[in-house]
Amino acid sequence: MTAPVYKKKDFMSDQLVRWCPGCGDYSILSQVQTVLAGLGRPKEEFVVISGIGCSSRFPYYMNTYGFHTLHGRAPAFATGLKVTRPELSIWMVTGDGDALSIGGNHIIHLWRRNVDINVMLFNNRIYGLTKGQYSPTSEKGKKTKSSPMGSLEKPFNPLTLALGAGASYVARSVDVFTTHLRDQLQMADTHRGTSFLEIYQNCNIFNDGAFTSFTDRAVRDEKVLYLEPGKPLIWGPAEQRKGLVLKGLRLAVVDVGEDESEIIVHDPSNKALATWLAELDGSGEFPVPVGLFYKEDRPTYDGGFVEQIAEAKEKFGQGDLNRLINAGDTWEV
Amino acid sequence: MSDSTQTATNVVIRFAGDSGDGMQLVGGQFTRTTALLGNDLATLPDFPAEIRAPAGTREGVSGFQIHFADHDIFTPGDETDALVAMNAAALVTNLARLRPGGLVIVNSDGFGSGDLSKARLDHNPLEDDTLAGYRAVHAPITTLTRNAVEHLGLSTKEADRCKNFFALGMVYWIYGRPLKPTEDWLTAKFSKKPEILDANLSALRAGRNYSQTIELFQATYEVPKADFRKGRYRNITGNSALAIGLAAAAQKTGQTLFYGSYPITPASDILHALAPFKQYGVATFQAEDEIAAVCAAIGASYGGSIGVTGTSGPGVALKGEAIGLAVMAELPLVVICVQRGGPSTGLPTKTEQADLLQALYGRNGEAPCAVIAPRSPSDCFATAIEAVKFAVEGMLPVFIMSDGYIGNGAEPWPVPDVASLPDITPGFRTDPEGFLPYERDPETLSRPWAVPGTPGMEHRIGGLEKQDGTGNVSYDPLNHEHMCRVRAEKVQRLQRFIPPIEVHGDAEGTLVVGWGGTWGAIRSGVDVCRREGLKVGQIHLRHLNPLPADLGDILARYDRVLVPELNLGQLSKVLRDAYLVDAHSFCKIQGQPFLTREIADAIRQEATR
Ligand code: SF4
Numbered sequence: 001m002t003a004p005v006y007k008k009k010d011f012m013s014d015q016l017v018r019w020c021p022g023c024g025d026y027s028i029l030s031q032v033q034t035v036l037a038g039l040g041r042p043k044e045e046f047v048v049i050s051g052i053g054c055s056s057r058f059p060y061y062m063n064t065y066g067f068h069t070l071h072g073r074a075p076a077f078a079t080g081l082k083v084t085r086p087e088l089s090i091w092m093v094t095g096d097g098d099a100l101s102i103g104g105n106h107i108i109h110l111w112r113r114n115v116d117i118n119v120m121l122f123n124n125r126i127y128g129l130t131k132g133q134y135s136p137t138s139e140k141g142k143k144t145k146s147s148p149m150g151s152l153e154k155p156f157n158p159l160t161l162a163l164g165a166g167a168s169y170v171a172r173s174v175d176v177f178t179t180h181l182r183d184q185l186q187m188a189d190t191h192r193g194t195s196f197l198e199i200y201q202n203c204n205i206f207n208d209g210a211f212t213s214f215t216d217r218a219v220r221d222e223k224v225l226y227l228e229p230g231k232p233l234i235w236g237p238a239e240q241r242k243g244l245v246l247k248g249l250r251l252a253v254v255d256v257g258e259d260e261s262e263i264i265v266h267d268p269s270n271k272a273l274a275t276w277l278a279e280l281d282g283s284g285e286f287p288v289p290v291g292l293f294y295k296e297d298r299p300t301y302d303g304g305f306v307e308q309i310a311e312a313k314e315k316f317g318q319g320d321l322n323r324l325i326n327a328g329d330t331w332e333v
Numbered sequence: 334m335s336d337s338t339q340t341a342t343n344v345v346i347r348f349a350g351d352s353g354d355g356m357q358l359v360g361g362q363f364t365r366t367t368a369l370l371g372n373d374l375a376t377l378p379d380f381p382a383e384i385r386a387p388a389g390t391r392e393g394v395s396g397f398q399i400h401f402a403d404h405d406i407f408t409p410g411d412e413t414d415a416l417v418a419m420n421a422a423a424l425v426t427n428l429a430r431l432r433p434g435g436l437v438i439v440n441s442d443g444f445g446s447g448d449l450s451k452a453r454l455d456h457n458p459l460e461d462d463t464l465a466g467y468r469a470v471h472a473p474i475t476t477l478t479r480n481a482v483e484h485l486g487l488s489t490k491e492a493d494r495c496k497n498f499f500a501l502g503m504v505y506w507i508y509g510r511p512l513k514p515t516e517d518w519l520t521a522k523f524s525k526k527p528e529i530l531d532a533n534l535s536a537l538r539a540g541r542n543y544s545q546t547i548e549l550f551q552a553t554y555e556v557p558k559a560d561f562r563k564g565r566y567r568n569i570t571g572n573s574a575l576a577i578g579l580a581a582a583a584q585k586t587g588q589t590l591f592y593g594s595y596p597i598t599p600a601s602d603i604l605h606a607l608a609p610f611k612q613y614g615v616a617t618f619q620a621e622d623e624i625a626a627v628c629a630a631i632g633a634s635y636g637g638s639i640g641v642t643g644t645s646g647p648g649v650a651l652k653g654e655a656i657g658l659a660v661m662a663e664l665p666l667v668v669i670c671v672q673r674g675g676p677s678t679g680l681p682t683k684t685e686q687a688d689l690l691q692a693l694y695g696r697n698g699e700a701p702c703a704v705i706a707p708r709s710p711s712d713c714f715a716t717a718i719e720a721v722k723f724a725v726e727g728m729l730p731v732f733i734m735s736d737g738y739i740g741n742g743a744e745p746w747p748v749p750d751v752a753s754l755p756d757i758t759p760g761f762r763t764d765p766e767g768f769l770p771y772e773r774d775p776e777t778l779s780r781p782w783a784v785p786g787t788p789g790m791e792h793r794i795g796g797l798e799k800q801d802g803t804g805n806v807s808y809d810p811l812n813h814e815h816m817c818r819v820r821a822e823k824v825q826r827l828q829r830f831i832p833p834i835e836v837h838g839d840a841e842g843t844l845v846v847g848w849g850g851t852w853g854a855i856r857s858g859v860d861v862c863r864r865e866g867l868k869v870g871q872i873h874l875r876h877l878n879p880l881p882a883d884l885g886d887i888l889a890r891y892d893r894v895l896v897p898e899l900n901l902g903q904l905s906k907v908l909r910d911a912y913l914v915d916a917h918s919f920c921k922i923q924g925q926p927f928l929t930r931e932i933a934d935a936i937r938q939e940a941t942r
Contacts, residue, residue: 065785065791067793068794069796073655075625079625080629081633083591085784331565331567
């Protein structure tokens, strides 16, 4: 059978998109529609599952199957669907509040179980839909309506949290890095297991400019490290290239000339390296890395789930209702 | 059998000991043997909440009661005819249930000064007049068991583990039960541990021989077979009947039955029973919490499987929001609530019926669900199938309100003929022509079940209010009211499946209305009063939402309506609300089932009011 050919507009639903004008979600929606259209999979096999929040309106705008579920619980719905319908391609949309606050317990279990779905976490470091309270990824000291004197909470780092919870695939992109984002979505789709993609997303209403310190065109080149497997960890404009090296057991920044031999080569199978890179936040001389941090090939939960059922059927034969209700000690009267 | 064998029509025995003494195990063995002999029976396991409360204390006492008879019985019995007490704590916590003149077998080795102090006794009840008025048999069961297994050279600890089988052997002899079923069971269980097998068999036989030789017992008892309807029977607990019923529903529909659950007393046994049923189309998922369990079940239903979640009252409280989503998304869902004492953590191992209003109303917004309740352990089988049928054909959530008493209790179950099980017809839609996600069947008001993977029918659902028909998000005020009414009406139309109510007893006088696991006690109490000449009728509601169509007429026929419940009057509120009937509550909320005598007293009082 030849793969179906779609255009982006085949993945656009007839519903009016209701995000605020200028919201970063528009760009993400557009990249997702483009990427899914090009995957060569029948459209009916895609399911978009979301929780609650601005980002979670996403399914309504996708012309695929979609389920807008409960605040924080999307991983559980996705798990129930995937283990019973493993042939489906499930894309989960969540936000920093949805995934890391109210849904924290579900996302960590999704990561450790390694259910084969793609997770996009739109991190805007604020609560948008409820109009501007600090979120679990807001920086400490953030002044919002619910924290007029500044938030007292240390934020979560979604990537180190995912790595700590045993996620098998951890990556990051940015709403405005459209090409990079499309590549990352495509790569996430090829991973077997929970593909976790954090997407920095600008909320221009309640947290405008949260990421401009490294996403602005003027500074982007100086601050962003594009992670590429097998390539040295080098960033910066041509004449001021910088690279990451190991000094003792810490990462350090060096200027890079002709000789790149001492620069660390990116290896996404190295969890220690992934964790170090995930800790970098652009402070001081350090860059903000984007791209694939970590990838590990290990059995999926849904794969094992289906295998056990097949194994039981093989061992005991297809169940038979008569045998079932007559099992155990019976007696005749 | 002894020379002085007496025939008894029914007997109630209670095994009581420390939770580590294996009382549930020998209770189960006695039940099995008794079932195989063809007696009717009902059992009541009664165990402490702690897995191992300190040994020898009153809190650590575990009991197992069995009532067996040569006729139909409905309860595990009010009073016991015989009590086996393995230590001082077991004796003092269970003696009140022994009838005057009843038989009490005490393990006199369980009454040392340490045992007495752990049982908070300052004197030895075997040495004063505590047991006056009973037929007491003092047997040094621990010592006798050690002697019986001496030839095997086991450690004292291992030897003492067999004393429950010694006690069982004694009781088998008294009630004329053969050892063979238990011997066979032990042989199968310990085939790889010949020493343990030998020890338990030796203890069992020694117990029987001891009973026979000491001649302490004035008589042994024979309880003839009950007059069962012809057919094949098996003994079953409510929790396993639910599990088998769910698997049967999966087989009937050919769909996967997905059971999402988080361990909770007293519902965990359903998960344990379903987990090995994979070959029957059952998929089980032990979730990270109660909420994930129900959400995963809804996710499975969305994909075309039968989503089921099982829990107890505290879990239902956590699942409320998700159940509301199933109402809104109009997807099938079965929620099993094996009720226990509440509120909060309450009495986890004890029974109660105080979650009825939670099932009916415990969600935000107008979120009606169907609610049905099994009346006995074996009835759980048919209830499970009915719940799946309602959920799948009505595209809505259905509660099964079991309770700890019927969940753990056992009774003989006439194994049904597979052909007689109801058909379940899922309304899958695969034709994209003119498809609307919320298009309604004019009869049932159900929407089509259109599952991901079906070409040409891509659509979005969710918890936001829907426009009827298209299923698009809608904030239209009139549409919201319309949808709230449609969702309620959809539940109401399940009345089409409800047969006319069966009235037991008289068509006038006092009507006793119950629901759920109290059926047996109410039936026994009603029959006691009718034998006394009172005019009493009984109806027992299986359907709590929707209520049966003929309920109002039946209520109106009686002078008085009495509603016994193990709560503070929840069904009576519902009846008063729906029918403006002067229903009187009879409530008990002690974590224990009704006794026949309590029901009979309440009926007598109501009848003379
Ligand atoms: S509130 Fe912020 S995140 Fe939400 S739609 Fe508006 S801009 Fe986007």
